[in-house]
Amino acid sequence: MTPSEIFLVAMLIVFSVPYLVWRLGRTDYLAPLVVVQILTGIALGPGVLGAAFPEYHRFVFSPPVTQALSGVAQWAVMLFVCIAGIELDLRQAWAKRRESGITAGLALGVPLLLGAAAGAVLLAWPDWAGPRAKDWQFLLGIGMSCAVTALPILILLMEKLGILRQPLGQRLLRYASLDDLAIWGVLAVILMEWDRMGRQLGFLLAFGLLTLLFRRLMRALPEQDRWTAALVWLLACGLGADWAGLHYMVGAFLAGAVIDAHWFDQDRLDQLRHHVLLVLMPVFFLSTGLRTKWAVGGAAVLAAAALLLLVSVAGKLLAMRLAGRWLGWPREEARLIGWLLQTKALIMIVFANVLLDKALITDATFTALLLMAVASTMLTIPMVAPMLARRAAETGADADVGRA
Template identity: 30%
Template sequence: MSSDAMITHFVGAAAVVIVVAHVSGWVARLLRQPVIVGQLVAGIALGPTLLGTLAPEVSRQLFPSEIDPMLNALSQLALVVFLFGVGYELDLSILRQRARTVVTVSLAAFLVPMAAGACVALLFQEELVRLGAPAGMPLSAVLFLGVALSITAVPVLAAILRQNGLAGTLPGVIAMAAAGLIDVMGWSVLIGALLEAGDHSGLHWAGRLALVVLFTAAMLLGARPLLRRLLWRRHLDASYKLAVLVGFACASAWVTSALGLHVIFGALLAGAVVPRGEGGMLEPELVRPLNDVAGLLLPFFFVISGAKVAVGSLDTSALVVLLLVTALGVLAKVGSGMGAARLCGVGRDDARTIGVLLSARGLTELIALNAGLQAGLIAGPLFTVFVLMALATTIATQPLLALVRWLASRPGREPDGDAGEGSRERAGPVPTSVPGSP
């Protein structure tokens, strides 16, 4: 295919991806689901699961293999912009207000699902290897499958909080802060798994780990003051500042990718070290365009992910594994989050709400799964199983919240015993919205 023909195909495919994904996101919002649920469903539908099965010739014409590198490159750029924004907006300052509760909830809601995932990896090793786990189930694969069950999606959670009027309430604030800590722990373990599994740059994993630590230290100690001096102490046009920062995020992502990690880690780190305004406030002229760009480009990531999902390839045993990991993912998250909140004195209804909120995985899970796919820690039907698990647990959050509300409003029900931390009072501001979570 000539370069002109490739560009023609790519532009046509881009038009389809953008329109279908955003229409699907609009439908999801009407169904009181996060927008990314609809966009993920659209990505799966445009892959072999639906379009490739019902109209294979149309699928080949619309998405010829020659444009795959272009779509993949655009999807990676979307991830860099999106996660740069997530890192910039990640706010753990609430720890100063309710540190004990947040830390306890986050540790429980991370370690219990992590242990459950690791046990599943070890107990069902042969079946998981048959579905796409690496042979011999190395430590890196066990850690990865544990992380896959323990992640909570901060962007999706922010959308669910606003959608249900929970932003600023006690359960909403605790869940958001705990989710931020859970993601920090999850990404840290995932870094270890990828370093142990990878062979990039010809270095032993310990050598790459040392380089990662040095790079992280340089970013934390050197990049922030340098950026403040270059960009914040001068009256610069917002578009110029944004362009420099996105370039900075891409450079950071390039370094972590060269060190054998995924671009996502460099993008997150870049966002975390960007200076904030006075009092730690985020700058709207940075947040708004990051939201817009990420929202426009993320559908390409969903299409790339959807192209690797083949629901028709799941046999009976794969469906059993899907039911198992979905049920385990929900029960481990809800149970551990709720139990830890109760131990810290949070009221029964608020504790239930916190547990349910932490069960949403969504986009963050999908990003981790793609990182594992590239590292060879997951493949084939097993990748499909975990993508569907992420979709199912996210969709289940809304009806589970409705169930919690119904349990709280039953006639003759005894009042909640805790009036302190468990009250439904407003608990201060929740972090502002993040890219991709309208």
């Protein structure tokens, strides 16, 4: 078979297998399609399929095919991260800054500290920190991985649960928006390199100046031209950030963060996010799965993933209990918010990919983080749906609002 034919075979697997598992297995309650796609990517990686059928794996995922898939995946994740930046609504967070600041600060800070402590445990053994990582970079990277809330996935799950447009859903969007902003700020700090400090400061200065011109241009353009201008801006920011050593994903997020969502029709923006998830992101999930390895042994990776999952879940729940006491929430509401903020898949996977690209973590650590992200996301709906049903029954609303 020619390389193009093998590439199409790989693409056929990427789009057919997870959909069939999701639809025929009716996994939506435990694992939405996006989670099944991530799990399929892991299964197709060298740690599972590659170990069971090495010759088949080498044939289908040969270097030319993997390189082509990586190019598609890179563009997919740039679009996705940019849209996540556009969806940030900092105006609402500022309008209710005391509540939002306390909640978002605790939701980020508590699991970050617990995650860093778990990272310190991993540092006691070799093969977890990457070859270029300083101890503080590794600890901060692991801590932030445990603190992440994936805003786009949170939106999808809240739509599924029927609470996105309710007051609770809007509150969660405020908290997650602030945390999303902090995540990329922390990533930029982690990636700062003294030998490239001049480039990085130059990029940030140029970005600030060009943002003023870009925003003025976007206001003057009709909406149909804003879409193309936004894509050009995204590519320029991604290229500049990567040249400066900050990684193109940081540039993609910055590009989206300075774009106002109201410049576009909201329905079309929602459709773009949906189409990126449908058409492009499955390739990123496969590309991510191809990077999973069990270099220090499967049991050790699973144990590390379990430790990270424990501190991540406990950190969010403890943080929301503290926020609830401070702000006077009912205990059940604090637990509900804590579980909804567990969603990590996608953004945490993007974050971990950057850490791996920069050799700050090893393949084994990346695999453990990936398993933790998937497990925490899969826990969300089973834990939240019964609480929403009880909440609806207590308020006299339709009890089916909490069904998945």
